[in-house]
Amino acid sequence: xxxxxxxxxxxxxxxxxxxxxxxxxxxxxxxxxxxxxxxxxxxxxxxxxxxxxxxxxxxxxxxxxxxxxxxxxxxxxxxxxxxxxxxxxxxxxxxxxxxxxxxxxxxxxxxxxxxxxxxxxxxxxxxxxxxxxxxxxxxxxxxxxxxxxxxxxxxxxxxxxxxxxxxxxxxxxxxxxxxxxxxxxxxxxxxxxxxxxxxxxxxxxxxxxxxxxxxxxxxxxxxxxxxxxxxxxxxxxxxxxxxxxxxxxxxxxxxxxxxxxxxxxxxxxxxxxxxxxxxxxxxxxxxxxxxxxxxxxxxxx
Amino acid sequence: xxxxxxxxxxxxxxxxxxxxxxxxxxxxxxxxxxxxxxxxxxxxxxxxxxxxxxxxxxxxxxxxxxxxxxxxxxxxxxxxxxxxxxxxxxxxxxxxxxxxxxxxxxxxxxxxxxxxxxxxxxxxxxxxxxxxxxxxxxxxxxxxxxxxxxxxxxxxxxxxxxxxxxxxxxxxxxxxxxxxxxxxxxxxxxxxxxxxxxxxxxxxxxxxxxxxxxxxxxxxxxxxxxxxxxxxxxxxxxxxxxxxxxxxxxxxxxxxxxxxxxxxxxxxxxxxxxxxxxxxxxxxxxxxxxxxxxxxxxxxxxxxxxxxxxxxxxxxxxxxxxxxxxxxxxxxxxxxxxxxxxxxxxxxxxxxxxxxxxxxxxxxxxxxxxxxxxxxxxxxxxxxxxxxxxxxxxxxxxxxxx
Numbered sequence: 001x002x003x004x005x006x007x008x009x010x011x012x013x014x015x016x017x018x019x020x021x022x023x024x025x026x027x028x029x030x031x032x033x034x035x036x037x038x039x040x041x042x043x044x045x046x047x048x049x050x051x052x053x054x055x056x057x058x059x060x061x062x063x064x065x066x067x068x069x070x071x072x073x074x075x076x077x078x079x080x081x082x083x084x085x086x087x088x089x090x091x092x093x094x095x096x097x098x099x100x101x102x103x104x105x106x107x108x109x110x111x112x113x114x115x116x117x118x119x120x121x122x123x124x125x126x127x128x129x130x131x132x133x134x135x136x137x138x139x140x141x142x143x144x145x146x147x148x149x150x151x152x153x154x155x156x157x158x159x160x161x162x163x164x165x166x167x168x169x170x171x172x173x174x175x176x177x178x179x180x181x182x183x184x185x186x187x188x189x190x191x192x193x194x195x196x197x198x199x200x201x202x203x204x205x206x207x208x209x210x211x212x213x214x215x216x217x218x219x220x221x222x223x224x225x226x227x228x229x230x231x232x233x234x235x236x237x238x239x240x241x242x243x244x245x246x247x248x249x250x251x252x253x254x255x256x257x258x259x260x261x262x263x264x265x266x267x268x269x270x271x272x273x274x275x276x277x278x279x280x281x282x283x284x285x286x287x288x289x290x291x292x293x294x295x296x297x298x299x300x301x
Numbered sequence: 302x303x304x305x306x307x308x309x310x311x312x313x314x315x316x317x318x319x320x321x322x323x324x325x326x327x328x329x330x331x332x333x334x335x336x337x338x339x340x341x342x343x344x345x346x347x348x349x350x351x352x353x354x355x356x357x358x359x360x361x362x363x364x365x366x367x368x369x370x371x372x373x374x375x376x377x378x379x380x381x382x383x384x385x386x387x388x389x390x391x392x393x394x395x396x397x398x399x400x401x402x403x404x405x406x407x408x409x410x411x412x413x414x415x416x417x418x419x420x421x422x423x424x425x426x427x428x429x430x431x432x433x434x435x436x437x438x439x440x441x442x443x444x445x446x447x448x449x450x451x452x453x454x455x456x457x458x459x460x461x462x463x464x465x466x467x468x469x470x471x472x473x474x475x476x477x478x479x480x481x482x483x484x485x486x487x488x489x490x491x492x493x494x495x496x497x498x499x500x501x502x503x504x505x506x507x508x509x510x511x512x513x514x515x516x517x518x519x520x521x522x523x524x525x526x527x528x529x530x531x532x533x534x535x536x537x538x539x540x541x542x543x544x545x546x547x548x549x550x551x552x553x554x555x556x557x558x559x560x561x562x563x564x565x566x567x568x569x570x571x572x573x574x575x576x577x578x579x580x581x582x583x584x585x586x587x588x589x590x591x592x593x594x595x596x597x598x599x600x601x602x603x604x605x606x607x608x609x610x611x612x613x614x615x616x617x618x619x620x621x622x623x624x625x626x627x628x629x630x631x632x633x634x635x636x637x638x639x640x641x642x643x644x645x646x647x648x649x650x651x652x653x654x655x656x657x658x659x660x661x662x663x664x665x666x667x668x669x670x671x672x673x674x675x676x677x678x679x680x681x682x683x684x685x686x687x688x689x690x691x692x693x694x695x696x697x698x699x700x701x702x703x
Contacts, residue, residue: 108651108652109654266617266662266664266670266672267640267662267664267668269634269640270634270635270636271635272635280634282663282664283643283646284651284652285649285650285651285672286587286649286651287649
């Protein structure tokens, strides 16, 4: 009996190796039972779902520098859209999607922001969800990975640093570029150049006038605007005043773009931890969270 | 026009007087008719005397009471009519103050003795209707650090005297009384360190008033919404104008959680004014689905034991205390600017655990946000209320408890 058992297990493993599946993001071949692509670390469930159920989700990217608030924004977006059943409703699929929501909400509820996303793509959480919108007759699938700001910055600055970022952005239908509004006020030039570099990278990645990034929708989302009320009041005037070069760059390179202001916290305090300032939200009152995502989906409809 | 005509007549009188005086003396003496010269000089001096007599300057617009006093003083009538005019003006003043909601000013020692019985009753009735008496006793106060750490030191016992606290947050209608009666133009109501900035506290059209008003008035249908878009200084100035002050942290927590002291000395406090669990039907927070401020009278079931309403949700409330006033100095949170304390949560508060009796937040005292309002309080010892009234208010509280 034990011998038979071993034989069966080996044959199962062999079958997995023989039958291979192409990664949905980078196109490289992987064992059928692999959880993540061994080349780019994208979840293989996307490929399996596409193959077996013929589901081709709309892929959206969320980009931005480190600690810009991408994870907080994404977690809150999932929670808000899954709580209210109005024009736009979201049903998160899979443990990874719910993990983003759970970790963000738990952290915010306890008066802190979620941990920074690790740099290596194998640790990233992916949002896979079904979206119900009044503008579309049928629900549709959306995928949005919680990418690390450092990994994206490395890829933008030194191409081919992160194959997942490159492959994913090549396939994306639209993007949310997150900008920390408080950093804009402190160090305008850095944020200006950082976002411009990202836009340039996207346009070079796929330069086709009709199908390339210049014609794909891009929402530029300012976060932490509770500390920058002028941005909340008139986001375009804020951009023209503080990031004039970025404003012009967007006009020149992106045909479909819009600026948004969002905030999760009403006010913040901070503590110093290992020489680094750690912001602590004093209360959570989300504002302008759904609008950028809704605009993006409408543009993609 | 009236002002210029008045000034012109004074100038002409002086001119005629001066000229008569000068011409008379010169002509009289030069012509040898010295008596004509003396006569002309006397007439001229009379003109000058009349023109320099004290007069009321119409440029300085007198208040309603000062006009009355002036007319009484010049009246040739008897002492009796003077007294009746004075009574009328006092009555008018008292009625006006009651209309403006400034009844606590009338109930102070030195003023209450001058009121008639009906006036005193009216003021006391307003006090009972508008404010709840929180009895003296101990409250466990949560501090700012409770939001980010659950340490036991985040709760400290505070002993309080009896305090009257507004039953509702200040509404747009109430705050409009302050604005239209020149509250923003009375420096004595404002903190000294903010005097130079009062001119910046304007509405959408540049008129003095809350940030989201237009032309110095709130929008139609918003009279009973809590006033928002006012900073801590505007809230404090309003408090002074009505003869009250902002609520302190321990007073607010006590009015909301209504603590009970067990025989062994333990303090039992509720999480919410109505009990220990959140109920969306009793307060206006994010999960209630309104996503904007609602009438201060809407959530009648959200009151505390002492019948203080709208403490949880709708708008955060500016409190008198500094944000970190009650924290251990070694454990204080750092902030970019000094903050004042906020409590209660607002219509956009996402988590119910941040809209409890214990949760404290804070903000820059100059912030004029769409979700921050306030209410006022006054120590019971500051009022010279009659003995019956005190027990009446306490009985009210007892009824509410039952």
